[in-house]
Amino acid sequence: MTPAPRPGRTLARMTGILTARPVPARSKAFDLLLAGSLCMVFGLLSIAQAGFEGILGFGMLVPLIWRRTHPALVFFGVSAVASVQWLFGAQLMPANVGLLVALYTISVYGEVRYSRIALGIGGLGVLMATSRYWTNSDWRQQVTMMVALGALVFGVWAFGERRRTRGLYVAQLEERADQLERDRDREAKLAVSNERTRIAREIHDVVAHGLSIMIVQADGGLYAADKSPEQAKKALATIGDTGRASLTEMRKMLGLLKQDEQPGLDPNQPRPQPGVSSLPELIDNVRDAGLTVDYEVTGEPRDLEALLGLTAYRIVQEGLTNTLKHAGPGARTSVLLDFGHEMLTVVVTDDGRGAGVAPSADPGHGLVGMRQRASISGGTVSAGPKAGGGYEVIAKLPYHLPTGGDQ
Structure with a gap:
C-alpha cells in the first residue's frame, strides 16, 4: 500500500x-x-x-x-x-x-x-x-x-x-x-475498447454459428443432390435463410461500431440482445440443419438480467456450433437449462466423437470466449469429453454478482 x-x-x-x-x-x-x-x-x-x-x-x-x-x-x-x-x-x-x-x-x-x-x-x-x-x-x-x-x-x-x-x-x-x-478521457477510451471487444465477440458468435449451419447444409445438399432433389432444395433454402439472418444480425453489430460517430444517438439507449427466450428459435434452426437436439428446462423460470440472458444464449449457441463442427454425423445433442435457487445452470452435451472445443489464443473464441462471458457475470464454465464418448459443457451463472472479495 x-x-x-x-x-x-x-x-x-x-x-x-x-x-x-x-x-x-x-x-x-x-x-x-x-x-x-x-x-x-x-x-x-x-x-x-x-x-x-x-x-x-x-x-x-x-x-x-x-x-x-x-x-x-x-x-x-x-x-x-x-x-x-x-x-x-x-x-x-x-x-x-x-x-x-x-x-x-x-x-x-x-x-x-x-x-x-x-x-x-x-x-x-x-x-x-x-x-x-x-x-x-x-x-x-x-x-x-x-x-x-x-x-x-x-x-x-x-x-x-x-x-x-x-x-x-x-x-x-x-x-x-x-x-x-x-x-474521464481514459474511462471513455476504456469504455469504447470494451464495447468494441463485446461487439467483436458478438460478430464472431453470429458468423461462426451461421457458417457452421451453412456448411452442414451444403454438405448435406451436395450428398442428396442426385438421390433426393427435394432434400437438396430444402438444404439450399436453409442456407439462404441462415445466411440472410446472419448477415442482418452482423450488420446490426457493425452498425453499433459507428453509433458513437453518428450525432443525435443516445449511447445509453438499450440495445436488444437475444436471451434465453430466443433459445427455442436457435434450437429450431439447428434442427433444420439436421442436428437432433433435445431441449429441457427445469426449475422455476425467472426473468434474467439482459447480460445474464445473453451469456446463457451465447454459451448454448457456441456449444451447438461446436457440436456441428466436431461431433460428426448422427450425433445427438441435449440442452438443459436448470433454474436453481441461486444460479442458472446451462448444460450442453452430445454423444458424438467428442473432439470438443479447442481453446483459442484469441479472446472471445471457443472455450476461451465461453469462460470470458461467464466470468463477466460471475460464473464459471467447465468443458471436456464425457466418459463413454461425447462432449459436455457446463456453465454455472449466478443470478447476482457475488459481493466481497477481489473482483
Missing part, C-alpha cells in the same frame, strides 16, 4: 508547481516598469536627500526587475545592500521601500523555507534600524517605532503569504481538474 503523503510534502509539491510556472512576458514587462518607476521616483529622491550615499538606493531598486524569476536572490541581494547602508551609518532613504517589495515578492513566489528566513531577516532589520536611527530618542519612541516597523514588515509578509495560499489553492484546483479530465 502506498503511504499517504504528509501535509508538509503536499505543500512543498504544490509550491513547486506554483514556482515552476514560466513567468509571462507581460509580468516581466510589469516588473521592468515597476523597477524603472521606483528608480525614477524613490531613487532620485534618495540622491536628493542623502547625496552620494543615495546611490545605494539604486542597489535596492534595480534588482526588482528580476523579482519574480529569482525572488530569493533578489531579496537577499537587496538585504545585503541595506546591511551595507546600516554598517556605514547611511541614513534611511525613500529607496528602502525596495526592501518591502522584495519581502512581499519572496513571500509570494519564493520557496516556503526562504520566505520564513526572509521574515526573520525582516525582524532583525527592524531591531537594527531601531538601534541605529532612534538611539537619541527616549524608550517610548523607540518601542513605538519598533512596533510600527515590525507591524509593517509582518503585514507585508502576511499579505504575500495570503497571495501564496490563494495561488496554491488555484493551482491545486487546476491540477485536480486536469486529473479529472485525464481520468
Whole structure:
C-alpha cells in the first residue's frame, strides 16, 4: 500500500508547481516598469536627500526587475545592500521601500523555507534600524517605532503569504481538474475498447454459428443432390435463410461500431440482445440443419438480467456450433437449462466423437470466449469429453454478482 503523503510534502509539491510556472512576458514587462518607476521616483529622491550615499538606493531598486524569476536572490541581494547602508551609518532613504517589495515578492513566489528566513531577516532589520536611527530618542519612541516597523514588515509578509495560499489553492484546483479530465478521457477510451471487444465477440458468435449451419447444409445438399432433389432444395433454402439472418444480425453489430460517430444517438439507449427466450428459435434452426437436439428446462423460470440472458444464449449457441463442427454425423445433442435457487445452470452435451472445443489464443473464441462471458457475470464454465464418448459443457451463472472479495 502506498503511504499517504504528509501535509508538509503536499505543500512543498504544490509550491513547486506554483514556482515552476514560466513567468509571462507581460509580468516581466510589469516588473521592468515597476523597477524603472521606483528608480525614477524613490531613487532620485534618495540622491536628493542623502547625496552620494543615495546611490545605494539604486542597489535596492534595480534588482526588482528580476523579482519574480529569482525572488530569493533578489531579496537577499537587496538585504545585503541595506546591511551595507546600516554598517556605514547611511541614513534611511525613500529607496528602502525596495526592501518591502522584495519581502512581499519572496513571500509570494519564493520557496516556503526562504520566505520564513526572509521574515526573520525582516525582524532583525527592524531591531537594527531601531538601534541605529532612534538611539537619541527616549524608550517610548523607540518601542513605538519598533512596533510600527515590525507591524509593517509582518503585514507585508502576511499579505504575500495570503497571495501564496490563494495561488496554491488555484493551482491545486487546476491540477485536480486536469486529473479529472485525464481520468474521464481514459474511462471513455476504456469504455469504447470494451464495447468494441463485446461487439467483436458478438460478430464472431453470429458468423461462426451461421457458417457452421451453412456448411452442414451444403454438405448435406451436395450428398442428396442426385438421390433426393427435394432434400437438396430444402438444404439450399436453409442456407439462404441462415445466411440472410446472419448477415442482418452482423450488420446490426457493425452498425453499433459507428453509433458513437453518428450525432443525435443516445449511447445509453438499450440495445436488444437475444436471451434465453430466443433459445427455442436457435434450437429450431439447428434442427433444420439436421442436428437432433433435445431441449429441457427445469426449475422455476425467472426473468434474467439482459447480460445474464445473453451469456446463457451465447454459451448454448457456441456449444451447438461446436457440436456441428466436431461431433460428426448422427450425433445427438441435449440442452438443459436448470433454474436453481441461486444460479442458472446451462448444460450442453452430445454423444458424438467428442473432439470438443479447442481453446483459442484469441479472446472471445471457443472455450476461451465461453469462460470470458461467464466470468463477466460471475460464473464459471467447465468443458471436456464425457466418459463413454461425447462432449459436455457446463456453465454455472449466478443470478447476482457475488459481493466481497477481489473482483
